[in-house]
Amino acid sequence: TIDALYAFTDCEVSISPNACVIVNNKPQFLGATELLKTATDNTKDLLKRELEIKLAELQEKWHYTSLEKIFFEEKIYKELEKKHETWDKVLEAIDKAFVPFKKQLKRDITREDIIKLTEKPVRRIYKLDIDELNNQIKGLEADIKQVKHDLANLVDFAVAYYENLLKKYGKGRERKTEIKQFDVIQAKTVAIANIKFYANFADGFVGTGLKKDEYITEVSELDDIIAFTKGGIMKVVKVSDKTFIGKDILHVAVFQKSDERTTYNMMYVDGKTGVSYAKRFNVTGITRDKEYDLTKGSEKSRVHYFTVNANGEAEVVKIVLSPNCSAKKKELEFYFEELEIKGRGSIGNQVTKYPIKSVKFKEAGRSTLDAKKLWFDDKFGRLNPEEKGIYLGKFEAEDRLLVIYNDGNYEIVDQELTQRFDTEKILLIEKFDAEKVITAVYLDNEKLQYNIKRFKIETSTLHSKFLFIKEGKGNMLEAVTTDEKPILKVKSGRGTQVNNAKFKVANMVEVMGWKAVGTKLTDFSKSVEMEWEKPVEDGGQGALFE
Structure with a gap:
């Protein structure tokens, strides 16, 4: 994945240049920002000097x-035809x-x-010659005005200069990569899990080398x-x-640090007193290789x-006491939901002082x-529980998300937080409800028309895209919603020819x-x-079109 490339390769390399340059006849150590600023300022000064030279030449x-x-x-040229005593007299x-x-x-x-x-x-001068000179003067005046404007707006002129460089020399040298913002990437979350791990439960060993033991x-x-x-x-070990x-x-x-949802339900007997206890706890932070007694x-x-x-x-379990104990009731049920979730170091609540023969699962809770x-970070394209971005709602374990893309595909995904979405291609992301009707408007590029449809999601495969618009080059999804009674506002035309229309889609398009x-x-x-x-609730019978 792109995240794995980002984390494990030179897909991104951070460098800290420490360049020694001469500034105002003195050596200075400058970073990349200062180097770019100095170079840009020098270019701006050179452009200013060029404009000043050009202005002087035009003037x-x-x-x-x-x-x-x-x-x-x-x-005035006729003064050359007069008989003046000397050449200097002619010039005078x-x-x-x-x-x-001279005032002109x-x-x-x-x-x-x-x-x-x-x-x-000196030859016969025609009116056309004078007109040509007038046109030349007008052109020079326009050029002078533009140069003065560029000098007064030197920063904009410098920006345009750099942009023109890109247009002039950029053909065939276009960027082949994308510039995107990345959130902090944890290497552990994007590392590929491709090593088989085994355990010997009886002897107490775990590792990748125990290939004869349980996978x-x-x-x-x-x-x-x-x-x-x-x-x-x-x-917890590496x-x-x-x-x-x-x-x-x-x-x-596999241990997930800071996991506050995974809950361990446990019942144990104290070796010193014989009293049995039950506890519920999370494991969020630990010291690696340290033994914790629960x-x-x-x-x-x-x-x-x-x-x-x-x-x-929190399940229900059936407890069977030792047949030799003095308890009158040898079987009882225990409800873990009655226990609060506490820290792993808590003793727990007492279950019974009598010896227990067995504890077995009875009923799921x-x-x-x-x-x-969950929130969707529309800047980095990630799901998160940290309230970053758009709130998506509350999710149970089995809940899924619906993602609809601008190319006319939809996808059902799980709640995995390591997923990355391309925010530029997403038109809708929300909690998936199979009963909701989706209303979509898309461009049929072949017929040069917009089509509208209403449908329900009928697939359940995760992480697979399904194209729900007409297949064809240039076909794109324009608008989509899951509102029960959507109203589509359409504006067309320009200037005085603008037309506005509203469509009550649920009344005009069948599912x-x-x-x-x-x-x-x-x-x-x-x-x-x-x-x-x-839509506005108004209790009356609305029109199909407005």
């Missing part, structure tokens, strides 16, 4: 073009002829400007193992080839009865724990099979917008 070009226009339009005469027009210019006229004008070939489950190298013995000892727990093992399993601690204490209950179930509350194509709702248009509106 100079505008100045000369304006001079050229005045030179020909006002016939041209400069004097420009005096009435943005800088003084230099001797070099006039000499450059005299080098232009327990598959584990990963990062798992912890919890085990209980007949003598009332509990121990997965290894062979580990001694203690003789007469009662139960072995009895009163006497040497000959023994466990009569022991069960593991994933959701705090209900869970004494509240239903588990059909989940594989059905559905019925046409409206034609496809890019301007169509849809959203659900909760």
Whole structure:
């Protein structure tokens, strides 16, 4: 899975660069953020200088073009035809002829400007030539205005510069990976459990190397193992080839730290007094390889009865006392639901002072724990009990979740917290109820129309996707709900041509099979917008359309 890649490979690598660079003629050690900021600021300064140079060039070009226009339009060039005594007198005469027009210019006229004008070939000047010069001046003025705007908004200009680099040089070099946010990944939760684990219950050994003994489950190298013995000892150990727990093992399993729902029901006899006790407890935190005595601690204490209950179930047991004891009633029933769940170190409640011959399961009981509350973290795509994200409701052990995706598939999943969902593809996630009717609107891309259908989930397979819209390229789910009486608001058109409509879907579409194509709702248009509106209870007979 992607989580396992994230946890065990170089799918993500964190580096801490410590670069020594010269800043203001002094060496400095900068991190990646400071390096990027410095480089970006330098680029911005260079872009500013380039704009300033471009502005100066445009202004100079505008100045000369304006001079050229005045030179020909006002016939100042005719000063060249007059008989002046010297060349300097010619230049002075041209400069004097420009005096009435100097206010139209943005800088003084230099001797070099006039000499450059005299080098232009003098010919008959047409109105078209003047019009062309006017167009050039307008174009230069527009360019000058844009450059001044870019200088005034230098940050936006720099951003556009970088974006243009991507457009110009990015073709064929597109990103082939995705940038996604990850929650904290615990390696233990994503490690693949593919190592077979065994136990020798009589001799008290557990491990991966006991291949001739009883198979327990598959584990990963990062798992912890919890085990209980007949003598009332509990121990948590790492997965290894062979580990001694203690003789007469009662139960072995993978240990889930901070698990407040798994409840252990236990009845034991105290070896010193002969009194029997019953207790219910959770195991949330431990010290690995330490032996925990779950009895009163006497040497000959023994466990009569022991069960593991994933959701705090409390059963009824039948107790048979020793036939030689003085008790008048030799058989009795005990209800574990009458006990509070306490810490593993509690002594428990006294059951009987008489010796017990046997304790046997009689009747399954209900869970004494509240239903588990679950939330969906729509940022990281995970289920959680820590109130992160969207509240999904209370869940019993057998409850499932319904996930509906924008490609028209639905999936039923369990409550496993290690699951990751792609939040960008999910349109609906909620507690699954097989009796609920699902209302869906999807695009039939072939016919360019929106279809609508109502159906119930008829499958029960977990973690398998089922396509419930018409199969075809470009077909996509647009809207979905499990409301009992959904009202669909449809907006189409733009500007003054906007049309709004409301459809009481339950009155116009029958419930059909989940594989059905559905019925046409409206034609496809890019301007169509849809959203659900909760129906208003009004006691009267409503219209089919509004």
